[in-house]
Amino acid sequence: MADEKYYVISAAAELTGMHAQTLRQYDRLGLVTPIRTRGGGRRYSTRDITMLRRIQQLSQEEGVNLAGIKTIIELTERIETLEGQLDTQSAKVEELQRQLVSRRTGGELVHVPRSTQIVLWDDSVRRRRKTAER
Numbered sequence: 001m002a003d004e005k006y007y008v009i010s011a012a013a014e015l016t017g018m019h020a021q022t023l024r025q026y027d028r029l030g031l032v033t034p035i036r037t038r039g040g041g042r043r044y045s046t047r048d049i050t051m052l053r054r055i056q057q058l059s060q061e062e063g064v065n066l067a068g069i070k071t072i073i074e075l076t077e078r079i080e081t082l083e084g085q086l087d088t089q090s091a092k093v094e095e096l097q098r099q100l101v102s103r104r105t106g107g108e109l110v111h112v113p114r115s116t117q118i119v120l121w122d123d124s125v126r127r128r129r130k131t132a133e134r
Helices: 009-016 020-029 046-060 066-103 123-133
Strands: 006-008 042-045 108-110 119-121
Touching (some): 009 020, 020 042, 042 046, 046 066
């Protein structure tokens, strides 16, 4: 964060090719929320500048209205959050699978399609049943 660059509203407006009043309007609508100084001045991060450019592209090139843009931004952020949670949970599942396999010798982990269960296959149990049936 210490290396992050922040821009005053006039610099952000110049970088994005927008009017400063447009940036204020986007802030009021919650499309981009720059940090504030103690005096209330807006400071735009590099991420904010990227978002402003994306808003401009959606508005001018794609014809999306501001309400639609806000929805797109909110859904994109939600997807990013969920993807992060999925990555975390996937890593936990992989670790649990490794622990399960390492605790149990002689068996193997078998994938059961379309199931949420993890099944440990132990072929020796089946061999014992066949022997008992004979």
